Amino acid sequence: MRNPSDVFGPEHLPDRLVDAELVESYRASGGSPEELIYLSLGESWSGAPAGLRGALSEEVPDHAHGYTLSPHGLPELRRALRRHIVTTHDLVPEPDTRSNYEVAVSSNGTRDAMFDFGRLLSASGGHEADRVVLLPNPGWDYSGVFEPLGFRVLPYEVSEQDGYRPDVDSVARLLRESRNSRPHALLLLVLNPQHNPTGADWGTGPVRELIRAALRNRAALLVDDAFYAVHDPGADPTNTLGMLLAEASRSELGTRFPWLAVRTLGKQFHCNGWGLGALTAHPDTLRDLARQAHQHSYGAAVPLQAAMAGWLADSASAAYLESSRRDYADKRGHVARRLVRELGYPEHAGFPGRCTSYVRLRVPEWFSCFSEPASVYRKRCLHEAGVLLGEGSMVSEPALSAPASSHVRFFLGPRQRELDAALDRIVEARLGWWEDSSPRG
Known part of the structure; x- marks a missing residue:
């Protein structure tokens, strides 16, 4: 090394x-x-990639060396990311009010965005004892994000015997029991369908049922799509974001409930240090997340955002x-x-x-x-x-x-x-x- x-x-x-x-x-x-x-x-x-590194010297306009006054990222990259998310997740570009979503730039790592989402949920009310996050085990360090915010962690098993896919019935039962025991609790279900650390893809059927269980039990949803683009050739990754929008559009509130899908670009382009990714959520949630972020940072990594916008537009x-x-x-x-x-x-x-x-x-x-x-x-x-x-x-x-x-x-x-x-x-x-x-x- x-x-x-x-x-x-x-x-x-x-x-x-x-x-x-x-x-x-x-x-x-x-x-x-x-x-x-x-x-x-x-x-x-x-x-x-050489093209991405080259874009950092060739695609950066003068204004990208200063602050960006857009709370949702450099406008050029935000537009490029929106096109990228719409295309790769097969979304309707102009959704109706029941399936509404928007895309913003994450410029300091998606972990930072998850933390801000947790702060946003915590600010919505309730005592710490009434904050519960359900997360996959084995899994990534979601507990390190949400435990400091006062969330009680309930791991749900992703069993080796089941090909590292979650047992839908047991997760639904956890959600139901948590909701019944605390009717006003804040519940958050974390989904990581291209599963770190196992490399399993959870599949359309199980993920759709998990989304439905979350909606039935009025749980917030966090979708971690870190590895959505990292899969074997010919594999069809589980499109959790697309299913979330489709299922929510048929629910009472539509997409106007707390949910966030994060997708880092670091995994697919070997550039973790750039800290860039996409945040997809209801426009109201993105507005509130921007306010949360503004409490501790200005827009960052603007030259990197400009370079990434150029790279995404390049067929390379x-x-x-x-x-x-x-x-x-x-x-x-x-x-x-x-x-x-x-x-x-x-x-x-x-x-x-x-x-x-x-x-x-x-x-x-x-x-x-x-x-x-x-x-x-x-x-x-x-x-x-x-x-x-x-x-x-x-x-x-x-x-x-x-x-x-x-x-x-x-x-x-x-x-x-x-x-x-x-x-x-x-x-x-x-x-x-x-x-x-x-x-x-």
Whole structure:
């Protein structure tokens, strides 16, 4: 990986990310961070398309170096994003009042937008005890966004036995019981249909039923479409936004209820550091979100917004995306085959999926004697193989009643030769599925 000081910062500053602490411990024990293969966070610090980088020097007008007075992002990018969302989600460009929506720019990361959405919901009234968020487990760190806002976290299981798709009946029951026990509570259901960290696509039928259950129980909806565009060639990703608009248009309120769909551009264009994405919601919600954002920031990253607008208008962006999908699919299949053939994994222990940039793996069974098998396995791979794998789930431990995670996440973003090198190192360190010796903590 790159010199850690380039990306993690100086080690004497407090409250660093867990991965930064792990890399520092690796360095302190004699490892070379420059030789470390980093497959954890979903970042390779490379691969941003040349056309996008070129647009940053060629497509930035003078006015983009100052403030933008539009609360919904640089107008040129907002228009480009709206066209992009309408096209890729097959939406009606000019909706009627019952299916109304609008699109705005997220310029400081979609996590920031989720937090503002949570603040907006919290400001609508109710005590902290009456704020409940239902989120997928395993899953991304939604709990880290909503717990600080006073939401009580209710994880719903996304089971490996069910192909990492949620059980619709159990989620509907959670919603119904939460609503019946607290008639005036604020309920929020989080949907992540191109599922991080498993790579599963939840499918049209289950997602439609989840949306209907949310509407029946007067729950707000957050749709995280981070990986909507990251899928195998020929795969048809679940169009949650399109279904939400269709189902809501037949409900009593139409789309005039609290919902937000976020879609980062960082995953599909390898530019997480740009912080750009699309926010789709009812126009009233976007207005209120703009007011929330104005409390802590002005419009940001305006030159990046101008460059992204130019890139989206360039046919090379679509070609890049198609090439990236083929590349991910090839690496996904290649890694899955090597796990079985050379690391001894049974077919069921790795789940390659058809979307996202990850493969989720079960930790070898000979680590089950530890109270935190995934944590021990990650550290062993780091210190003995020089490979830092990712956490198998980012749902906070206090929110869970289940045992500690026994899975890790393998990021597919680097080039195949680097992925092969990582697997070679794990084989050489004898950290595959088979038990070669008694594990050490």
